Amino acid sequence: MRYEAPRSLKSAVALMAGARGSAHILAGGTDLLVRMRSGYAEPDLIVDIKHIDGMKSVVAEKGGWRIGAAVSGAEIGEHKGLCRAWPGVVEAANLIGSTQIQGRATMTGNLCNASPAADSVPALVAAGATVRIAGPKGRRDVAVEKVPTGPGKTSLKKGEIIASVFLPKRPARSGDAYLRFTPRSEMDIAVVGVGVSLSVNTKGVCTAARVALGAVAPTVLLVEPAARALVGTTLDETALEALAAACSKACRPIDDKRGTVEYRIRVAGVLARRAALIAYERAGGRK
Amino acid sequence: MTRIHVSTTVNGDATEFLCEPDETLLDVLRERLGLTGTKEGCGTGDCGACSVTIDGRLVCSCLVLAAEVAGCEVATIEGMADGDRLHPLQQKFLDHAALQCGICTPGFLVAAKALLDRNPDPTETEVRYWLAGNLCRCTGYDKIVRAVMDAAKEMRRA
Numbered sequence A: 001m002r003y004e005a006p007r008s009l010k011s012a013v014a015l016m017a018g019a020r021g022s023a024h025i026l027a028g029g030t031d032l033l034v035r036m037r038s039g040y041a042e043p044d045l046i047v048d049i050k051h052i053d054g055m056k057s058v059v060a061e062k063g064g065w066r067i068g069a070a071v072s073g074a075e076i077g078e079h080k081g082l083c084r085a086w087p088g089v090v091e092a093a094n095l096i097g098s099t100q101i102q103g104r105a106t107m108t109g110n111l112c113n114a115s116p117a118a119d120s121v122p123a124l125v126a127a128g129a130t131v132r133i134a135g136p137k138g139r140r141d142v143a144v145e146k147v148p149t150g151p152g153k154t155s156l157k158k159g160e161i162i163a164s165v166f167l168p169k170r171p172a173r174s175g176d177a178y179l180r181f182t183p184r185s186e187m188d189i190a191v192v193g194v195g196v197s198l199s200v201n202t203k204g205v206c207t208a209a210r211v212a213l214g215a216v217a218p219t220v221l222l223v224e225p226a227a228r229a230l231v232g233t234t235l236d237e238t239a240l241e242a243l244a245a246a247c248s249k250a251c252r253p254i255d256d257k258r259g260t261v262e263y264r265i266r267v268a269g270v271l272a273r274r275a276a277l278i279a280y281e282r283a284g285g286r287k
Numbered sequence B: 001m002t003r004i005h006v007s008t009t010v011n012g013d014a015t016e017f018l019c020e021p022d023e024t025l026l027d028v029l030r031e032r033l034g035l036t037g038t039k040e041g042c043g044t045g046d047c048g049a050c051s052v053t054i055d056g057r058l059v060c061s062c063l064v065l066a067a068e069v070a071g072c073e074v075a076t077i078e079g080m081a082d083g084d085r086l087h088p089l090q091q092k093f094l095d096h097a098a099l100q101c102g103i104c105t106p107g108f109l110v111a112a113k114a115l116l117d118r119n120p121d122p123t124e125t126e127v128r129y130w131l132a133g134n135l136c137r138c139t140g141y142d143k144i145v146r147a148v149m150d151a152a153k154e155m156r157r158a
Helices: A009-018 A032-038 A073-077 A080-085 A087-094 A107-113 A120-127 A224-230 A237-250 A261-283 B025-032 B088-095 B105-118 B124-133 B142-157
Strands: A002-004 A023-026 A045-048 A058-061 A064-068 A130-135 A138-143 A148-150 A161-167 A174-181 A192-200 A206-214 B004-010 B013-019 B051-054 B057-060 B073-075
Touching: A009 A023, A009 A045, A009 A130, A009 A161, A023 A032, A058 A080, A064 A080, A073 A087, A080 A087, A087 A107, A087 A120, A087 A174, A087 A192, A087 A261, A107 A120, A107 A161, A120 A161, A120 A174, A120 A192, A120 A206, A174 A261, A192 A261, A206 A224, A206 A237, A206 A261, A224 A237, A237 A261, B013 B025, B025 B051, B051 B105, B057 B105, B088 B105, B088 B142, B105 B124, B105 B142, B124 B142
Parallel strands: A002 A045, A023 A045, B004 B073
Antiparallel strands: A058 A064, A064 A161, A130 A138, A130 A161, A174 A192, A192 A206, B004 B013, B051 B057, B051 B073
């Protein structure tokens, strides 16, 4: 195995594109090293991206925030601007693992690991986040929900690297929230995760919404009917019922040791209601 | 495999070592540098026995490649006492009998120190959440939490 720590994105892309055998990006390493130890990954090349400019920084851009691919969960949680602008994304990122894991784990890694239960991903999808991908053919920006294609699989092509996540500017009176259900309060993997981001007008009427579900399908789900259930309402009981029903209907979960199909379907609706109300309150709506 | 030459700082001392590209920081600390205070529990980042700090940030050394720490400041349990004088956390762990078999103790101490360095006055809930990634199968955690709270109190007085 070869370990490389290039100083530029261009060299990182060249290394990944030219690699024979299996090549892996290393940022926080909290998934990669576990997979290496268990024998699921046997890299011929590891490209550590932490020495590349911009990978460890959070910068304001066009009223939004650009988060480098190697920014850790702890750094996200300590960033006041991000906590103010996107509290739901921050709480989702900070739910991943322990303090020790937070010291290394990244949102981009969470996305590229492509677990259906990834905590930060539904929050990013609800936020309308995009990723900037660098590759042999140049640069492209892609919606977060287009990255995972199945458990452990992404749409990234050979030589492509996600360099950053971009959280867009949002209107005044907007809020987001992420909730997950786990049997334990800490150090656990989501049975269901729900991200909600919404905006309200001065009367508290929801003007825009995005709702995303995790751990209930092979990939994260952006549930448009769930968002439509909220828009035009003040999140009254009828709207919340419709939201829960739309979320439950969208679920295509599996039975496993963490939860059954029936349980996940039901919990998705319950959590969506709660997350929507938190987002609504953060946006400055009533309740 | 070609070995990698790494220059780093461990507990304040400039340190150099040669390692394999896939060797973890934990293995280098224990096998090459003789710093066996850092323990291996699970090897997969679940138990926290291998906790160290890198540039002040608490991590599991089993989930770090040794090659990654070039130019960084690594702190391990061996750097915690000041010569023969125990750190207040170490003393309080003894006073409260916050250990039995002791395998998890270095990790708990390093993790607790990282907490108190950033938050000298944590609530019990904050202590419990911060230490959720450190597993202890002997004590039931209560004595550990009490020792950390007591050490924090003493350090605030000092």
